[in-house]
Amino acid sequence: MNLQQHLYDALLHATTPDITVKARSAYWSANYRLHRVVLVQAGFFNSLFTAGFAETTPQPEVTVVFDDTNITRAAFELCISRLYGGGPPLHISPSLKPSTAHPLTTATIDAFVPEGHHPATPRFLLSLLATSVYLSMPTLAAQALSSILSTVGPQTVLTYLDFALGKPISANLNEPDAAVGLENVAELLHDDAASLSGTSIYSIASDDPSRVFHYGAISDKIGEAAACWLTRWAPDMLALEERKAGVAWPAIWDRGGLSIDWICALAASDTLFVENERARYDFLRSVVELRRRRGLVQVEEDAFKRVFEDGIHYCNMTMEDVIYISKDSSPTTKQPFVSIAVLQASHWQSSILRQHITARPTSAPSEPRSPAAPTPGSPIQKEKELGITLTTAEIRARIAAADPALDRTTRYYLVPTDSSQRIGDNGSSVHPPVSDTNTISMDELFTTSFPVSGPASPTAARPSGLARASSGEANYFGIQARRFTAEECVAADAAGTQRWTTQPPFRFGVEFWDAEALPDKARLYSQTVWCGGSLFNAYVQVVRKKGATQLGIYLHRQSTIDVPGASAFRGDVQLQATTPQRERQGSLRQSSPPMTHVRGLSLPTNSPPTRSTTPVSVSPSSISSVSSLFSTSTATLPPAPPSAPYRDSRQHVSAYFTISCASATGASQTRFASAPDTFSVSQSWGWKSSSLRTEEYIDVGETAEVPATRGREISLRACVVLGLV
Structure with missing residues (x-):
């Protein structure tokens, strides 16, 4: 018998214990005969026994009162068993796991559990997360969190949302009270009136149904x-x-x-x-x-x-x-x-x-463009703008002057700056460690889910509090549409430099099928929309180079000639975030260097988004010729130009935009935002990105040819927000 098995056997049979842990909760109470040398692996017990508390002095028992009702007996026992190197394996029903083949899980949950496994129901996973966080066991907490994030679906989404909002988990329904295989480890107490003697570091909380449990x-x-x-x-x-x-x-x-x-x-x-x-x-x-x-x-x-x-x-x-x-x-x-x-x-x-x-005069004939793109806010850039934005400083001045033209009820929309963010996570950064030396700390576990790159250039600055989406309950975890009154604009931007518009942006959703079937640098288009006198659409491209594959998504000002057909149902694609390269379509940039894996909950990044100055020049005939190469592999609808009430005759228009790309199964989204850019006809702006999990959706072999469609039923969905300035 090896040492690990010896320790686990000591847990199962209460052999030579040196401490009795008296666990007390509003809904369960039990005594556990355990071993200090094992318990100190958990941060909670390590602090309890070594940080100068009264419990530091050796004594036969310690009382721990759990005021968090999300901590259940089964979850506590599984945590303890993991400290001893054992415990039952967890079984997550396959019907709870979305995949690229079945992104929406079934309406019913398969109740089969292999013998000796503990059923990892959504309720149990949440309890395990709460318990492991309480006991300061970050590796186990990361495993629980990863399992939760990978099982978001129709059956679980509201359960998980309620937990995030601080609501306690539901009552135990047909789940084991004890961890499987550990039924005899606990000495259950049914009369707690006299059971709270001994040392206690917490007091029992009142049974208040209005209490919330939030884990940051x-x-x-x-x-x-x-x-x-x-x-x-x-x-x-x-x-x-x-x-x-x-x-x-x-x-x-x-x-x-x-x-x-x-x-x-x-x-x-x-x-x-x-x-x-x-x-x-x-x-x-x-x-x-x-x-x-x-x-x-x-x-x-x-x-x-x-x-x-x-x-x-x-x-x-x-x-x-x-x-x-x-x-x-x-x-x-x-x-x-x-x-x-x-x-x-x-x-x-x-x-x-x-x-x-x-009413504006049309642009003069364009002169040869310099390699450098106009800087947002520069005189060259402003010549192409409509003049419908205000800075925070201008709004503040109007308020101070009691300007009668200022309507205090008017809603303002933020003109974004260049940024990229990750909202949500697919669990890729919280996978269980592969060795005892590859661990995760509590600080890493609590890292926010969408860090952004540090400033590397004036066009890739760290987003401010306004540019960065909030992830809290007050902002509906980053999905709330933000609108501001004049006073709120001033309060949100002390520097007074942000730009605002009262014109609501144009919003449309795009969906791309079979991106994996695209040849290198070929385009797959969305439907074409009309916005403020111009036609726009979005498209995706796959760029395959030796050792790397990048998926790009772009906003394109479409010519009225040869409007392309939109991508139609067939195949699958996923866009996940690294920190991308921001570029003008058509620039010959090298693909991003390989990503360095970062443990914890942060989004792995390489270089910050950068702007390319290479102008685009793509003729409709060249697009058509490329499209013909893959027309049999991707399905597209017939061209459908939208109705156009009027036409913007300007050669160049200035527009800001945001593209939010949902992950394959939907539990995260990558959000790219652009400050106002100049769009000429057939001009594109966008991003391309290497992804940690691109290989799950697009063949990335070094000599990959155009891959065959693999028959999945997932698509790349994105939401575009477009505003003229």
Whole structure:
């Protein structure tokens, strides 16, 4: 018998214990005969026995009172067993694990558990995380967190979201009270009246149902994953929920699912995956009617009214859609969803933008461009702008001067700066260590999920608090659409340098299928949209070089000639984040160097985003010739130019944009933001990125040819936010 087995046998049979741990909780109490030399591996017990507390003096017993009701007996016993080098292996039901083949897990959970394994249900994983964090066992906590993040799906998303919001885990339903194989380790106490003698370092908390349990960055990371999943799969889950079809899908949008506050935040989110603002309206309308069938609730009705007024950008709809909405009324209440006043205000707003665009003189014929791109905010750049932005300093001055032209209720939208962020995480950075020497610390465990690169150039500065999305509950874990009043603009930007606009940005969702089937540097396009007199679309490219594969996503100002067809259903792709290279499409840049793995919860990075100055010049005929090479491998719809109420005749326009790319299964998103850039016709701006897990989605062999489609059912979904300045 080796030493590890000897120690574990001592746990199972309570052989030669030198300490009795009296564990007390509101819902369970037990004594454990253990060994100090083993317990001190956990940070909690190490501090307890060596940091000068009364317990440092050898004594036969110590009482530990768990005021956190998320700490269960089974989770505590499994933690203890891991200190002894043993314990049952955990079994996660395969039906809880999304994959690229089945990104939405099944509606039912497979209850089969192999003999000798402990069922790692969502409830148990959350309890194990809470317990291991309490006991300061970071490696086990990282394993639990990784398992949680890799099992976000229809059956678990609300459970995980509730945990992130501080709600206690649910009652034990058909789960073992004790850890499997450790049923006889505990001496259960059923009468606790006299059981609290001995040394205690904590007091029992009152049984207050309003208490919340929050675990800092760990809770936020779980909340981010749940929020990202909801924004990616919202329309899909709503369709399943409405259809029912005899399948017990969990309620997400119906009563008993998300709270009304979360529904409104998701419906208004810039990263909600819907095709356009009309699709956003249709989605929200369906959710409202789904809940109204259960009866009217005034609190919900008030919230719905606000989100219909403030959460949808009607000014970016076609006139046909606005007219339709003006006549649309609820079959339940017989009242319109949106007031005429709101629609009229949006029409006025779009008319003002049209006036700014069409009343300006057209650009003079372009001269040969210098290698350097215009610096944002420079005189050259401002010549191409509409003049519809204000700085914080200008807003502050108007407030101080009591400018009558300043409407205190007007909503302002932040013009972003160059940045890249990761919201949520797929668990890649918290995988269990491969050896005893490759461990993780508690500080690393609590690292935020989306660090950004340090400044390396004026165009790649560290995002400020405004540029960086919040990951907390108050901002719905980073998915809340941010709108500011004049006073809020001033309060949020003490330096006074940020730029703002009152024109709501144009939002649209794009989806790409079969990116893995693309030849090197070929393009796969999204649908083409009309925004402020110009046509735009997005496209992806795969760049394969020896030892590295990069996936690029770009925003493109489309020519009215040869509008490409949009990618259609077939295949799969995932874009995950490293810190990317920011570049103009067409520049001949080397691929990023290999990434260095960083333990903990941080996003591995290499160099900060950089701007390339190489201009683009791509003819429609060259695009067509390349497209013909892979037309049999990727499916595209026939070209469908959007309706164009008017045309921006300027040769160059200035626009900011954000592209939020959802991960393959939805539990994270990579968010790229760009300060205003100059777009000429057929000009593209975007990013390409190496990913730690690219090989799961795109063949990355050194001599990889165009890979065959592997028949998965996942796509790359992204949400684009585009604003003219």
